[in-house]
Amino acid sequence: MIEVKNLTKKYGIRTAIDDLNFSIKAGEIVGFLGPNGAGKTTTMNIMTGFIAATSGDVTINGLDILAEPERAKANIGYLPDTPPVYGDMRVCEYLNFVADIKGVRKGRKEMLEYVMKQVSISDISRRLIKNLSRGYRQRVGLAQAMVGNPKVIIMDEPTIGLDPKQIIEMRDVVKRLGKKHTVILSSHIMQEVSAVCDRVLIINRGKIVATGTPEGLSEGLQKGSGQMQVRVKGEREQILSALREVSIIKETSAEKGKESGTIDLLLNGGEGVDIREAIFRCMARNNFPILMMKPTELTLEEIFLSLTESDRLGINATLPQPAEIAKPENEGGGEDVSNL
């Protein structure tokens, strides 16, 4: 459905994206993951024909975005990082205008009703957009992208600025969209992307550093990085001497705990080694209550760091895992909101 070949964009001497190559099949939900300034927005702006690349090609449904812009753009619905809405229009007027410029004639009324229902804005259709909250504007922006039933829907940071409830609703909408459309979305939040996407492209400094399915990402989770954060109640010296007996733990560092009478430990058994049971048995033997034990969460930055340092770059690189990647859930709510 979408082919991106050798895409490069330079702003003066700064290279925003550097030789991107990927293809997206019809019906896929693909997430672009990357920190701010990684080139996600630039890539999307090029794919939608808003700006041109310095070199490289984008084809949408077999149509080159530069050679046949009007026909290629007819296949795309785009929600940019700022919802492109007119404050002085009512929601229904705005969507009618969008239907006008997208050339929707037949069955327009039904389509607009359907779209508004999908993002649950039917009840605010008579309100002026400038009086809407950020979350509702975002939904109007998404409704705009859906008008005309385009084959591809591209969303730039669709959940930014939304509250946790709205984020979950937005995820549901994206999943529903994925049944009928090819969906591409970007985010800088790992959980966000892995919760809804079939496939994840991780972009850093304009390059794809890894791609993989969320399942593939979760696999690494079983192994973990081997590092555990543990909070134990008891005397520091006694605990440390008890831990010295456990040979499986390679590194130990300790500091005074946040709760009184406890210490916080950072224990490392090396990559791929599960030390949780050993810690439990050791502490149980010595009668030190474990108040908390959790794998160290890798932040996105740490993933990038290890990805860029590692030799296993490129397609399907195995990722060091952040601890709490939500497994893709089947349908509807039930996500772990505490991650957000």
Place this chain on the structure above:
Amino acid sequence: MLAIYKKEMRTYFTHMMGYVFLAFFLLLVGIWFTLLNVRSADGNFHHVLSNVTIFFFILIPILTMRLFSEEARQKTDQLLFTSPLSVGAIVLGKFLAAFSLFLIGVGITVIFPLLLRGYGELPVSQITGAFVGFVLLGAACIAVGVFISVLTDNQIIAAVVTMGAIFVMFLMDAFAARHTSTFVSLVFVLLVIAAVAAVWYNATRKAVIAIAVGVIGLIIASGLYLLNNLIFDGIITRVLLWFSVFARFNVFTRGVLRFSDVIYYLSFSALFIYLTVNVIEKRRWR
């Protein structure tokens, strides 16, 4: 195109802009009508239109200042330029909307000479000619305003620059009338060549070709000057006169409808619409 046109017309009347323009336009016409026609018991309504053109530098920016700058500011240009509409259709829709509002103003103005008709013989051909010229001149100025509004995302800057541009166009006759030496003309031509090279570089980012174009142009111009400097005589006047859109309006007020003048105004407007399309398309150039 129709979608953009409808939206712009709506915006003129949901915002203040449309009313401000019409009010100010009709106020100006009313003032001059009172002074030149009513007070002096004179039927030469074309003088009123002539005097109103002096205020185009205020009237036209009201129409054009927000057309593209506001889209850029609220990022709705991303919607327009990623839609299946062609850039030409978007620009034309906006131009026609501004032009229509201008026509509404002119249409209301037609009432004034009709009022005068009962009091004596009117110079019909001159008044009709003045109306035609007025509309064409308005179209040319609106095209310039549309072009300027695409260059910035700030309405105020767009308005001020448009004011300046139309004001300079208004004064162009005065500049053109000055006779300059052939050497000054040569310097002028060289500056224009350098500017063309700079614009070329800015658009294509190919330094070698831009410098080559510039250097070859400079050599040819200097060579021509050494061979026969009379070629350069009055070249500034000729160039400036091409831009002096207001000078041609006076021909219309004499009741003369020259085909060449009509074509001039239409091509002048078309040129600036074309430039506007190109500025937008430039984002999609390699």
